[in-house]
Amino acid sequence: MRLIADEAERLTGTLVLRGLGLDRLPDTLFDLTHLQVLDLGTPDWRSNQSSINRIDAQREQFGRLIHLKSLSVVGSDLASLVSFQTMRSLEQLDWTLAHKSPGAVGVRVLAGIEASR
Known part of the structure; x- marks a missing residue:
């Protein structure tokens, strides 16, 4: 994927792959x-499930x-x-489930992440 290759070359520290509808993240991302x-x-x-x-x-x-x-995974x-x-x-994790409503499960896990540090 060109965006990942560009970041590998430029080393800006920021990568935006928002709303591309990727079925799988390229291994090179990691x-x-x-x-x-x-x-x-x-x-x-x-409104646009194909962009998830x-x-x-x-x-x-x-x-x-x-x-x-x-990290944004909204x-x-x-x-x-x-x-x-x-x-x-x-330090920052933006998360809302696409297939469920945001709720107590997400809040509990986020609290657990903070508590484990």
């Missing part, structure tokens, strides 16, 4: 260990992004935040 900001969100997910990035199957891979400070298919507990540099 080689960008310098990333500090990653936007995989889908702001219009309620499918990332849940790869959620364990995010731990490879050791410098990541900000409107993705992410079903759990548990795998983000070990990401010590993560």
Whole structure:
């Protein structure tokens, strides 16, 4: 994917893959260990289901992004935040489930992430 290749070359620390409707995140994304900001969100997910990035199957891979400070997965298919507990540099996580209403489950896991630090 060209956006990932460009970031690998430029090393800006920020990558926006918002609303691309990716069925799978490219493996090369997780080689960008310098990333500090990653936007995989889908702001219009309620009205445009085809733009949702499918990332849940790869959620364990995010731990490879050791410098990541900000992650947006709004409107993705992410079903759990548990795998983000070990990401010590993560300061901001924007998350709303596309396939469920946001609610107590997300809040409990977020509280658990903060408590585990």
